[in-house]
Amino acid sequence: MTPQLVPAPLVRWLLPEVHLVAAGSTVTVRRWRSAAALTVAAALTLLVVAQTGGRLGWEVVGLAMVGLLVPWLTRRWWFWVATAATMLNGGLRWSVLSWDNHHWLELYWVLAWAVAMLAWRPRQVLASSARRLVGLTFLLAAGWKLTPEFVTGRFFEAMFVVDGRLAPLVEAAGWQEPSTHEQFQDARNTHAPSRRPQPIDVPVSDQVRLAAQVVSAGAILLEGAVAAAFLLPWRRLQRRFQGRSSWAAQLVSRSHLAGDVVLPTFILVTYPLAPVSSFGHLLCAMGAAASHLPVRGRLLVYGGCFAAVSWVGDRQWLFDLVERTLT
């Protein structure tokens, strides 16, 4: 029996690979899912590019907007090469040594799209690239934290005093006088412009010291967990446990979803504390591409995280919450 073919302009616009929807055709359903997964990841990626593009130039923002309006372009390798080239052109107006790490990762990610669109199975190549890029990023980030300065909590003790993004949190909790951060800024300003720098005291209370130790340990564990979830060969492990009925085998059978648990957890825990929203958004886009969840699930989880990172805003709600809870 010939399956009924349904012309679908909206579907064709959103999912360029699917020209006709054939009711009941499993092949088409599989292609539909694959195309939808690409469209979700591409949309999140282009939103990130548009967001950071403001710094890089109007042409980057323009390309991202065109890609959002014409998803067909996102299936073309040259579109992503053009996007990467304009990003690089904008970024080179500054020294590459001033780039933040998420600017590097964003460039790799846009190039990974170009490579994937040249591949025979674009979605699989894109997902593999995303898993490896995210995994390596977190492996390196966790590795850098295995120093005495970080492990003993001294780094976060200092950050809670000196960093204008973190100091308001411990001040809202009543663990530190608001003047401490101002005193540090005054002391640091005496370094400017060219006087010989002087030692600066970092006075921390017992609560701040404890908080710093908890946050330090949590950061290493969470980043290590993300690295493991994205780099370990879970499928191979699952094949080894196949056919067994123990609770360990049950757990292993779902282990490929570990990334979809730990990465959203990392995003939701980290970005209210350290508001680097463009890094958070980029991880959402890459997580959506790497995800093993069904399309609706990845849209819900990573689209939700993307919205949550955007919503964090000026974090006054967080300071109020901390103040109400801890004081």
Next chain:
Amino acid sequence: MAWLLPALLLLVAAVQVTAVLVAGLTPWKGGGFGMFSTVDRLDYRVLRVVADTAAGPVPLNVANAVSLGDGDLPRRQHTAAVAWPSTQRLLLVADAAAALSWQQTGSAPAVANDWEGQLLLVEGQPVPVDTLRVEVWSMTFPDQRPRQLVPVKIASVERVVRSS
């Protein structure tokens, strides 16, 4: 194909780790993902330029020169020298500073201005400059004083100027 970009990430990170360990690059920069791991970050580093004269050292207000614009001490040159203070980058900063005119009033560091003529004026009088010293300082926690951020000079160069 899926390893192409991860391999590039690893390559850049390997260069970054090497540069941090042997050449003074801040772990926060360079694409090695060392952010939020150490207080040795770019904006806590200090770049000093000091003019050595017969009357003593005169610090130059580099921030003022950076803000003058691309023609003087370009921001990207300044940022690169602070982030990764190689001898070559610091000498470029010294050359850029030597190409400017500086004027000191009182005890404040000398500021760059549009005045053309001698390299350095102190209280309106030209002062011969022997050398320009460029230094980069970072902050660290010494083991014996864990509650104090202590500046450490991580790189310095001298450029002989001998202006009259």
